[in-house]
Amino acid sequence: MQKEMAYSFPDEVLKHVFSFIQSDKDRNAVSLVCKSWYEIERWCRRKVFIGNCYAVSPRMVIRRFPEVRSIELKGKPHFADFNLVPDGWGGYVLQWIAEMAGAYPWLGEIRLKRMVVTDESLELIAKSFKNFKVLVLFSCEGFSTDGLAAIAASCKNLRELDLRESEVDDLSGHWLAQFPETCTSLVSLNISCLGSDEVSFSALERLVDRCPNLRSLQLNRAVTLDKIANILRRAPQLVDFGTGNYAAELQPDVFSNLAGAFSSCKELKSLSGFWDVVPAYLPALYSICPRLTSLNLSYATIQSPDLIKLVSHCPRLQRLLVLDYVEDSGLEELASSCKDLQELRVFPSDPFGVEPNVSLTEQGLVAVSLGCPKLQSVLYFCRRMSNAALVTIAQNCPNLTRFRLCIIEPKTPDYLTLDPLDAGFGAIVEHCKDLRRLSLSGLLTDHVFEYIGTYGKKLEMLSVAFAGDSDLGLHHVLSGCESLRKLEIRDCPFGDKALLANAAKLETMRSLWMSSCAMSFGACKLLGQKMPKLNVEVIDETEPPDSRPESYPVDKLYIYRSVAGPRFDMPPFLWSMDEAVKILH
Amino acid sequence: MELQLGLALPPPPLIPIETFDLNSYGNYETREALGTNALSWPLLKLGPADNDINNIHHHNSSSSSSSSGGGAGCKKRSFDEAPFFDEKRNVPKTLHLLLWTNQPNDEDDDPSNVLHENSSSAIFKNDGEGLVGWPPVKTWRKKVHHQIPNGGTENNRLPAVENGIGGRASKSTYVKVKMEGVPIARKIDLSVHHSFEGLTNTLMRMFGISDGNRKSFKLTYQDREGDWLLAEDVPWRTFIRSLKCLKLIRSRG
Numbered sequence: 001m002q003k004e005m006a007y008s009f010p011d012e013v014l015k016h017v018f019s020f021i022q023s024d025k026d027r028n029a030v031s032l033v034c035k036s037w038y039e040i041e042r043w044c045r046r047k048v049f050i051g052n053c054y055a056v057s058p059r060m061v062i063r064r065f066p067e068v069r070s071i072e073l074k075g076k077p078h079f080a081d082f083n084l085v086p087d088g089w090g091g092y093v094l095q096w097i098a099e100m101a102g103a104y105p106w107l108g109e110i111r112l113k114r115m116v117v118t119d120e121s122l123e124l125i126a127k128s129f130k131n132f133k134v135l136v137l138f139s140c141e142g143f144s145t146d147g148l149a150a151i152a153a154s155c156k157n158l159r160e161l162d163l164r165e166s167e168v169d170d171l172s173g174h175w176l177a178q179f180p181e182t183c184t185s186l187v188s189l190n191i192s193c194l195g196s197d198e199v200s201f202s203a204l205e206r207l208v209d210r211c212p213n214l215r216s217l218q219l220n221r222a223v224t225l226d227k228i229a230n231i232l233r234r235a236p237q238l239v240d241f242g243t244g245n246y247a248a249e250l251q252p253d254v255f256s257n258l259a260g261a262f263s264s265c266k267e268l269k270s271l272s273g274f275w276d277v278v279p280a281y282l283p284a285l286y287s288i289c290p291r292l293t294s295l296n297l298s299y300a301t302i303q304s305p306d307l308i309k310l311v312s313h314c315p316r317l318q319r320l321l322v323l324d325y326v327e328d329s330g331l332e333e334l335a336s337s338c339k340d341l342q343e344l345r346v347f348p349s350d351p352f353g354v355e356p357n358v359s360l361t362e363q364g365l366v367a368v369s370l371g372c373p374k375l376q377s378v379l380y381f382c383r384r385m386s387n388a389a390l391v392t393i394a395q396n397c398p399n400l401t402r403f404r405l406c407i408i409e410p411k412t413p414d415y416l417t418l419d420p421l422d423a424g425f426g427a428i429v430e431h432c433k434d435l436r437r438l439s440l441s442g443l444l445t446d447h448v449f450e451y452i453g454t455y456g457k458k459l460e461m462l463s464v465a466f467a468g469d470s471d472l473g474l475h476h477v478l479s480g481c482e483s484l485r486k487l488e489i490r491d492c493p494f495g496d497k498a499l500l501a502n503a504a505k506l507e508t509m510r511s512l513w514m515s516s517c518a519m520s521f522g523a524c525k526l527l528g529q530k531m532p533k534l535n536v537e538v539i540d541e542t543e544p545p546d547s548r549p550e551s552y553p554v555d556k557l558y559i560y561r562s563v564a565g566p567r568f569d570m571p572p573f574l575w576s577m578d579e580a581v582k583i584l585h
Numbered sequence: 586m587e588l589q590l591g592l593a594l595p596p597p598p599l600i601p602i603e604t605f606d607l608n609s610y611g612n613y614e615t616r617e618a619l620g621t622n623a624l625s626w627p628l629l630k631l632g633p634a635d636n637d638i639n640n641i642h643h644h645n646s647s648s649s650s651s652s653s654g655g656g657a658g659c660k661k662r663s664f665d666e667a668p669f670f671d672e673k674r675n676v677p678k679t680l681h682l683l684l685w686t687n688q689p690n691d692e693d694d695d696p697s698n699v700l701h702e703n704s705s706s707a708i709f710k711n712d713g714e715g716l717v718g719w720p721p722v723k724t725w726r727k728k729v730h731h732q733i734p735n736g737g738t739e740n741n742r743l744p745a746v747e748n749g750i751g752g753r754a755s756k757s758t759y760v761k762v763k764m765e766g767v768p769i770a771r772k773i774d775l776s777v778h779h780s781f782e783g784l785t786n787t788l789m790r791m792f793g794i795s796d797g798n799r800k801s802f803k804l805t806y807q808d809r810e811g812d813w814l815l816a817e818d819v820p821w822r823t824f825i826r827s828l829k830c831l832k833l834i835r836s837r838g
Contacts, residue, residue, distance in 0.1 A: 079718065081721070081723045081724075082717075082718030082719070082721045082722070082723070083717055083718045083724065083759065083772070084717065084718045086771070086772075087769070087770060087771040087772045088769050088771050116769065118768060142768070142769065165723070165725055193725075298726070299726075347722070347726060348720065348722065351720045351722045352720075381720065381722075406720055406721060408720050410716075410719065439721075463721075465719065465721075490718070541791075572793050
C-alpha cells in the first residue's frame with residue numbers, strides 16, 4: 001500500500017511541488033529523502049549558494065546541479081576586510097566563470113563576495129550568458145572599468161549591477177555610455193565605490209531616463225549635490241537612493257530645487273551616500289524623512305545636533321548607520337524617536353586616536369536598548385564599557401540576533417570595576433537566546449568562553465580578538481556552540497590542545513581562522529594529515545613554516561571543510577597541510 | 586554569576602599520550618599542572634593507525650628538542666602553557682588525536698596580568714609599530730576618515746601624508762605593488778622598511794624572484810602627481826613621502 005503511494009506522484013508533480021521550496025536548507029533536506037527525490041531535486045535546483053569557493057569545485061557543482069540559473073560565491077575569509085589576509089591569497093572567480101560558461105548557458109545571476117574578479121572574467125560573463133540579469137560584486141577587486149564596459153555593452157537585459165565596496169581600477173568614465181540605448185531594464189545600479197573619473201554623468205542621466213523600473217540607485221562621491229535633483233526628477237519611483245557628495249555652498253535656489261526633487265519621490269524609503277555633508281542641506285530631506293526606514297550616514301561628518309534634528313524627523317526608522325559623532329545625546333534622541341529601530345551601527349570617526357574625540361560611551365547603547373524594543377542587530381565602536389551596561393542591554397534586548405561590540409583599545413576592562421567583561425558578554429549570550437553572531441572585545445578571560453559555550457547554542461559566527469587565557473577558552477567554544485559555522489580568532493593564547501581535541505568539530509563548520517595565536521606547525525600538520533575532509537592551510541609571508549622547529553607557532557591558519565581537496569592555486573606564502581601535497585614549494 | 590565548570594565527574598585514569606614538546610615555545614614560564622579535577626574528554630578516536638602516530642610523535646619530539654627553542658623574537662608568542670605530557674609515556678590502543686585535560690590555572694599568580702605582560706610586547710610590536718587590522722574598520726572607511734576635517738579641538742592628529750605613512754603604522758602604511766606581467770597586485774607595509782635594500786629584499790621574496798634574477802628587475806613608483814619614476818633615483822625619504830604605488834618592471838638592456 002505504502003509503496004504504491006510513493007510511486008503515485010509523477011516526477012512532474014514533485015518538480016512542481018519542489019519549485020515552491022526556495023531555501024537551500026529545505027532543498028538539501030528534500031534531496032536526502034530518497035534517491036528519486038535527490039534526482040528530481042538536483043535537476044530543478046536553480047539557485048546555488050557556495051559560502052566558501054574552495055569547499056567545492058565548479059565541476060562538482062555542475063555535475064550535481066545541471067540547470068542552475070543563479071549562483072552566489074564567497075571567497076576570502078572575513079578578516080580580509082581588515083588587511084589580515086595577504087594580497088594574492090586567492091578567491092579567483094575566473095575558473096568558475098569558465099566552467100559555467102560551457103555548462104550553464106542560461107545562467108542569469110552571479111553574486112560574489114570577497115572574490116578576485118578580473119576584466120577577463122567580466123568579459124567572459126558578457127560573452128557567455130545571453131540571459132544575464134544580475135551582477136553583484138560585493139567587496140571584490142581585480143577589475144577595471146574596461147570590464148564593466150564589456151558588461152554594459154553586452155548584457156541586453158541587465159537588471160542589477162551592484163559594485164558595493166569593491167575596488168575598481170580607474171581607467172575611464174565612459175563605460176556607462178556602453179549601455180545601449182535599447183537597455184531599459186535596469187532595476188538596481190550601485191556605483192558608490194567608483195572614484196572621481198569613473199562615471200560620465202551625462203551617460204548616467206540618459207541611462208536613468210530610459211529605465212522606468214529603476215528602484216535602487218547609489219551614486220558615487222564624484223556626483224555633486226546640484227546634480228542630485230536632476231537624477232531624482234528622472235527617477236521619482238526610486239525606493240533606495242545613495243547620494244554622492246552632499247556638500248555645496250548654500251544657495252536658496254539649489255536648496256529648493258533639491259527639496260522639491262526629494263519630495264517628488266513618494267516611494268523613497270532608504271538613503272545612503274552623504275559624503276562631505278553640509279548640514280544646511282539636510283532639511284531638504286525632511287519631506288521624505290517620515291517614510292524613511294533605512295538611513296546610512298556612516299560617511300557623514302555631521303555633528304550631533306544636526307544628526308539629532310534629522311533623526312527626530314524619522315519615526316519609522318528601522319536601520320541606522322552613523323559615525324560616533326552622533327554621541328550619547330544623539331542616541332538618546334534616537335531611542336525616544338525611533339521605536340521601530342531594528343539595526344544600529346555606530347562607526348568610529350577617529351579609530352586610531354588614543355583619546356576619545358567625541359562623547360560616545362556605553363550610555364548611548366544602553367539608551368537605545370531601553371528605548372527600542374525591536375533592536376536585533378548592533379555594531380558598536382566605543383572606548384569604554386562596563387559589565388553593568390552589558391547586562392542591562394542584554395536584559396532590555398532579548399531579541400538580539402547580532403551583537404558586535406568593538407572597544408577600541410584591546411583588553412580594556414570594565415571601566416567602573418576594572419574587572420574583565422566576562423559577566424557582561426555572558427549576560428548577552430544568556431539572555432539573547434537567538435543570538436547568531438557575536439564579536440567580542442575588551443578584557444576577557446576563559447570564563448567568557450565558558451558562558452558562550454554554555455548559552456550560545458544558536459551562535460553561528462564568533463569573532464574573537466585579544467581574549468582568553470588558555471586553550472580552555474577555545475575548547476569551551478568548540479565543544480559547546482552547536483550551531484557554530486564560522487570562527488575567527490586573532491591574537492589569543494589558543495594553542496594545539498583545544499584544536500586537536502575538537503578536530504571533528506571542524507568538519508561541522510564552514511571555516512576557522514586563527515592568526516597570531518599559539519598553534520604549532522606540528523599540530524597543523526597532524527590535523528591536515530588526519531582530517532582529509534579539512535583543508536588546513538598555513539599562511540606565512542616571511543618564511544616557510546618548516547624552516548623552523550615544529551613546535552614553533554604558525555603565523556596564520558585557515559581551516560575549512562572541503563570536498564574539493566587541496567587548492568590548485570596556492571600562492572607562495574600559503575602551505576597546505578594535506579598529506580598529499582608537498583610542504584615545500 | 587560564576588559558572589561551575591568541572592561538572593563533577595570522577596577523573597578517569599589519565600591516559601598517557603605522546604605529543605609535541607610544548608616546552609620549546611620560546612621564553613615563557615612552565616607551570617606545574619595543578620589540582621585534581623582533571624577531566625579527560627576523548628574527542629577524536631583513531632583506530633589502527635596508532636603506530637604511525639607514534640612514529641610521527643617520536644620524530645616530532647626529537648626534532649624539536651634538538652633544535653633548541655630558537656632565539657627570542659617578536660614572532661614568538663610567549664604564552665603560559667603547562668607541560669601536560671611526559672614525552673616518555675606509552676601510547677594507548679585507542680589513540681586520541683589529543684586528550685583534553687582540564688587543568689585549572691594556578692590561583693596564586695594573576696594569570697591575566699602575567700599574560701598581559703608577556704604577550705603585550707609580542708602583540709603590540711608586531712614587526713613594527715601598531716596593530717594590523719585593529720580596530721576592525723574596513724579600509725574603505727579608513728579612507729573616509731583620513732579626509733575628515735577634524736572638527737574637534739585636537740586638530741593636528743591626522744597625518745599630512747596622503748598614504749598615512751608616519752605616525753602609528755595602523756594608519757594604513759600599505760601600498761600596492763604590481764609586477765609586470767602579473768595580473769594580481771600585492772600590498773606591502775612600508776612602515777617596516779627603512780631602505781631600498783630592505784624593501785627590494787621583501788619584494789623579491791614576495792614575487793618569488795631569485796637572487797640571480799634580481800638584476801633584471803627595476804623598481805618604479807608612481808608619485809602623487811601621477812608620474813612614474815625610478816625608485817633608486819631619489820633619496821629614501823623623498824620616495825616614502827611622495828609615493829602612491831609601486832611597480833616592478835623588467836629592465837631592458
